[in-house]
Amino acid sequence: MTGNQKFASRALITGCLLLCLLQSAIAQNAGDVDVAVVVHPDTPVSNLTLAEVRKVFLGDRQYWSTNIPVVLLIRAPVARERNVVLKVIYQMSESQFKQYWIAKIFRAESATAPKVVYSNDMANELVTAIPGAIAFIDARDVRPGSKVVRVDGRLPKEPGYQLR
Amino acid sequence: MYSRLLLIFALASGTALAQATSSPAEQESVQSLIDRIQQLEKRISELEDRQRKQDAVQTANLQTPTPGQESQDNATSAPAPHSEHAASSTAIREAEMHYPSLQIRGFADVDFSATNQKGSVSGFNLGQFVLHLASPLSKKVGYFGELSFTARPAGYDVQVERTIIRYDYNDYFKISFGKYHTPLGYWNTAFHHGAWLQTTISRPQMVQFGGTFIPVHFVGLQAEGNLPSGGLGLGYSVGLGNGRSSILSRAGDSGDINDNRAWVASVFARPTRFYGLQLGGSVYGDKLTPQPGNNFNELITAADVVWTKERPEFLSEFANVHHRDLRTSQIFNSQAFYIQLAYRLPWLENKWKPYYRFEYIHRPLNEPVWDVSGVSSVEDLVGSTVGVRYDITNYAAFKGEYRNQRTGVDEPRVNGAFFQTAFTF
Numbered sequence: 177m178t179g180n181q182k183f184a185s186r187a188l189i190t191g192c193l194l195l196c197l198l199q200s201a202i203a204q205n206a207g208d209v210d211v212a213v214v215v216h217p218d219t220p221v222s223n224l225t226l227a228e229v230r231k232v233f234l235g236d237r238q239y240w241s242t243n244i245p246v247v248l249l250i251r252a253p254v255a256r257e258r259n260v261v262l263k264v265i266y267q268m269s270e271s272q273f274k275q276y277w278i279a280k281i282f283r284a285e286s287a288t289a290p291k292v293v294y295s296n297d298m299a300n301e302l303v304t305a306i307p308g309a310i311a312f313i314d315a316r317d318v319r320p321g322s323k324v325v326r327v328d329g330r331l332p333k334e335p336g337y338q339l340r
Numbered sequence: 341m342y343s344r345l346l347l348i349f350a351l352a353s354g355t356a357l358a359q360a361t362s363s364p365a366e367q368e369s370v371q372s373l374i375d376r377i378q379q380l381e382k383r384i385s386e387l388e389d390r391q392r393k394q395d396a397v398q399t400a401n402l403q404t405p406t407p408g409q410e411s412q413d414n415a416t417s418a419p420a421p422h423s424e425h426a427a428s429s430t431a432i433r434e435a436e437m438h439y440p441s442l443q444i445r446g447f448a449d450v451d452f453s454a455t456n457q458k459g460s461v462s463g464f465n466l467g468q469f470v471l472h473l474a475s476p477l478s479k480k481v482g483y484f485g486e487l488s489f490t491a492r493p494a495g496y497d498v499q500v501e502r503t504i505i506r507y508d509y510n511d512y513f514k515i516s517f518g519k520y521h522t523p524l525g526y527w528n529t530a531f532h533h534g535a536w537l538q539t540t541i542s543r544p545q546m547v548q549f550g551g552t553f554i555p556v557h558f559v560g561l562q563a564e565g566n567l568p569s570g571g572l573g574l575g576y577s578v579g580l581g582n583g584r585s586s587i588l589s590r591a592g593d594s595g596d597i598n599d600n601r602a603w604v605a606s607v608f609a610r611p612t613r614f615y616g617l618q619l620g621g622s623v624y625g626d627k628l629t630p631q632p633g634n635n636f637n638e639l640i641t642a643a644d645v646v647w648t649k650e651r652p653e654f655l656s657e658f659a660n661v662h663h664r665d666l667r668t669s670q671i672f673n674s675q676a677f678y679i680q681l682a683y684r685l686p687w688l689e690n691k692w693k694p695y696y697r698f699e700y701i702h703r704p705l706n707e708p709v710w711d712v713s714g715v716s717s718v719e720d721l722v723g724s725t726v727g728v729r730y731d732i733t734n735y736a737a738f739k740g741e742y743r744n745q746r747t748g749v750d751e752p753r754v755n756g757a758f759f760q761t762a763f764t765f
Contacts, residue, residue, distance in 0.1 A: 227571065227612035236566070236573075236610070242510045245479055247437075267615065269690055271734040272650065278764060279537055282445060283529065284484035284504055284516075287476040291435050298431055305432045 210315040210332035211260045211339045213325040214303050219244065219310070223326040226264075226338055232310060233265050235277075235286040240308055248290035249302055249311035257296070257312045264339055312339070440483075442475040446765045447534030451541070455743075455756030466491045467760070470501075470533040480508045488533045500593070501533055501557070512565040519593060522558040523577045523606045524622045525657045526644035535762040539653065539682050539729055541741045542758070544699050545721050546659060546676035552710065552717040553676055553701065554640060554659060555584045555624065557591035558604060573610035579603065583626035583638075588709070588717060598635075602626035616649040628663075630712040635666040638709075650684035650693065663709045674703040674710070674718060682729075693729040705749075719748045727758075736763035 213229060215221060219240050224232070231237045238246050251258040253270060262268055268276060277289040293299040296317035303311040304322065315332035318324060330337045449467030473485035486502040506516035521528050527547045531538040546553045560581015567574035582592030583602030606622030624640040642659040658677040664670070682695035701721040703710055710718040723745025730738045741758040 225612075227615075230615065231573070231612070237511055238508070239510045245508075249435075267649070271690070271731060274734050275537075278445065279530075281443065281474050282472040282484070282486070282532060282534070282537075284474070284482075284502070284506065287474060287482040288437065288441075293435075302432060302435050306435060 209256070209340065210337050211257050211312045212315040212318050212332045213327055213339065214299070214311050214313050214318060214322050215325055216303055216305075216307050216309045217323045218307055219323065221325060222323070223329060225328055229325075229327060230265050233261065233290075235280050238286065244308045247306050247309040249293050249299055249306075249309055250290040251296075251299065251312070252292050252294050257299075257314060260339055261312050437476060437479075440475045440477050442473065445472045445474075446470065447472070447536055447763070448765075449535040449760050449762035452759040453756060455754055457754045457756070467535055467762070468533050469496075472532070472534065477505075482506050482508070486532060510565075512568070513563065514565050515561065515563045517561045519557060519559045519591065520562060520579070522555050522624065523562070523564075523579065523604055524554055524624050524640060525642040525659055526618070526620060526646050526655065527657060528554065528556060530646075534764065535760060536735070536737060536764045539693060539695050540680070540697060540725065540727060541739045541760045541762075542725075544657070544678040544680075544697065545701060545723070546657070546678065546699065550589050552584075552588040553661065553674070554642075555591065555602070555626070556589070558583070558602065559591050559593055560601070567607075569609075571612045573612055574607065575610070576605070576607050578605045584628060586630055588628070588630060588712070598627055598629045600627035616647050618644070618646045618648060620644045620646075627666075628709060630709060634708075634712070636709055637664040637666060638662070650682065651686070653680075653682040653684070653693075653695075655680040663707070665708060672704045672707045672709070674701070674707065676701040676721075691731045693731070695725075695727055695729065697725040699723050699725075699745075716748075720746075722746050732761075735765065736761065 213224070221240060228237070232246055233248060233250075235248075240246060250261060262270065262273055266273055266276070277286075280286045281289060291302070293302060293311065296313050299311040299313050300317070300319045300322065303309045303313075304319075310325075313322075318332075324331060327337065327339060332339070447468075447470040450464065451467050452462075452464050454462035469489040471485075471487045473487075474482070476482045482505075484502060484504045484506070485500070488499045488501050490497045490499070500519065502519055502521060504516050504518035504520060506514055508514045521532060523529050525547065527544060531543070533549070535541065543549065545551065547556065549556060558579060558581050560579055562577055562579035562581075564577035565575065567576055580601050580603050582596040583600075584590070585592045585597050602625065604622065604624045606620060608618055608620035610618050620643065622640075622642045624638075624642075626638045628636040628638050630636070639662040640659060641662075642657065644657040645654075646656065647654040656677070656679045659675070661674045661676075663672045663674075665672075676699075678697055678699035680695065680697040682693055684690055685692045685694070699721065700723075701718065703718050703720060707718070710716055723743060725741055725743045727739060727741030732738060739758075739760045739762065741760075743756045743758065744753055746753045
């Protein structure tokens with residue numbers, strides 16, 4: 177092997193290692209972002225346990241109070257917020273999630289499936305406009321003044337917060 | 341920061357590679373594509389601007405205050421609509437629920453079966469074609485319906501399987517009227533018509549459509565809801581209505597067979613600590629009149645334990661059917677249960693789900709209700725089913741099953757191979 181070839185192979189290995197490090201750093205960075213549970217300002221809740229959030233998103237709890245039905249908002253597939261919801265709350269794959277809601281509606285247990293939102297901006301808009309709405313929004317994108325619900329007594333970015 | 345670095349690295353290497361390898365003709369075509377993209381982007385932004393302006397005008401028109409409203413609006417100091425808000429108001433209007441809002445979903449399946457049972461014929465058959473309808477009528481009222489089309493030698497048999505109108509007061513009290521799948525045990529209310537919904541090809545024999553072991557349908561009213569129970573996650577349902585008709589497998593859609601109403605009560609628990617676990621118990625009572633002057637009291641008790649996750653999925657259910665002849669006071673008890681285990685394999689894109697089910701039915705030798713028509717409608721059964729489900733897409737599946745079962749006393753075991761493609765659309 178000539179000197180130039182040695183140099184080229186070392187440069188290639190170093191480049192690959194650098195790429196791997198960068199990718200893991202990006203993944204870690206993305207994984208640290210908390211997802212906030214945001215509700216309509218008039219919703220009479222400020223603290224829910226993770227089990228209660230699950231009950232709401234499974235459609236087992238459908239009313240905040242007698243006159244305020246729960247309106248579920250969930251990001252469209254591939255969004256990180258949706259992945260967090262599927263992994264932590266539903267503990268389902270994408271296809272299991274779809275099957276779950278088809279079965280839920282046609283068992284006559286729920287009238288509608290969660291509404292799909294396509295961006296955090298849209299989620300912010302709808303959650304403040306629709307009474308009873310609840311959404312998961314990247315904590316960095318939550319608009320000032322929005323009603324963020326504590327989960328097991330913790331807000332996003334606090335130690336022990338589970339929705340990330 | 342890191343992602344930008346990576347992007348720059350990727351772009352730089354990509355550009356360098358492209359420059360080193362592409363010919364002038366290719367560069368030209370790439371440039372023309374870039375120009376075309378820029379033109380399209382410009383066109384999109386023009387269209388978006390136009391849409392925003394139109395929405396702003398509409399919103400301004402909608403929000404023009406009447407003289408009485410003006411002072412109130414000023415008091416709440418609502419911000420004037422600007423173009424960004426106007427655009428989002430369209431999304432809000434779209435997201436708001438409109439009533440009625442009918443959703444229709446179809447289910448169908450195509451089957452192949454071959455068994456070594458004497459007199460049986462192998463071949464294809466169409467499964468049920470099923471339409472499920474759901475329509476919220478207001479914030480608190482909803483309608484659900486289910487129609488089935490079953491292939492018969494002389495055509496299709498159309499049935500209204502469920503038709504329910506429900507009023508929700510809150511989570512603790514919902515009342516509905518109509519025709520249901522009787523809330524007795526687990527399977528009968530978890531899996532309706534539409535084979536795609538269930539893991540296996542067939543239902544367990546004890547809850548078979550057209551079977552008589554339990555009353556599959558119930559016509560009347562039902563109250564249901566959650567019970568305040570904290571982490572226990574208790575729920576209930578109670579119902580009153582027409583029980584079985586003179587044909588035991590059918591409900592009294594057009595009226596009850598006697599003056600005695602059937603009743604059903606069930607309780608279940610979904611403990612929050614064990615997400616996926618459900619425990620349930622149910623009781624059903626009725627007076628049967630399978631023939632004029634021939635009356636029986638019926639009391640069915642059932643219990644179920646299920647783990648609804650797919651790794652593993654575990655379903656088990658037991659029911660005892662108690663009949664008392666009102667003339668002779670003779671008592672007859674029949675029992676049935678099944679245990680089903682399935683597991684969604686984590687490889688090959690999670691598409692494979694092998695499963696196994698054992699089922700058992702026992703009936704007294706002389707049971708006048710089961711034999712009322714002269715042909716036994718419930719028979720002893722011991723059977724095993726092993727199979728696999730392959731989900732082709734999120735909405736279609738292939739299933740293959742091998743069954744080995746003995747039906748009736750001293751009868752030979754029957755082996756069979758069954759295949760199905762089931763889907764929803």
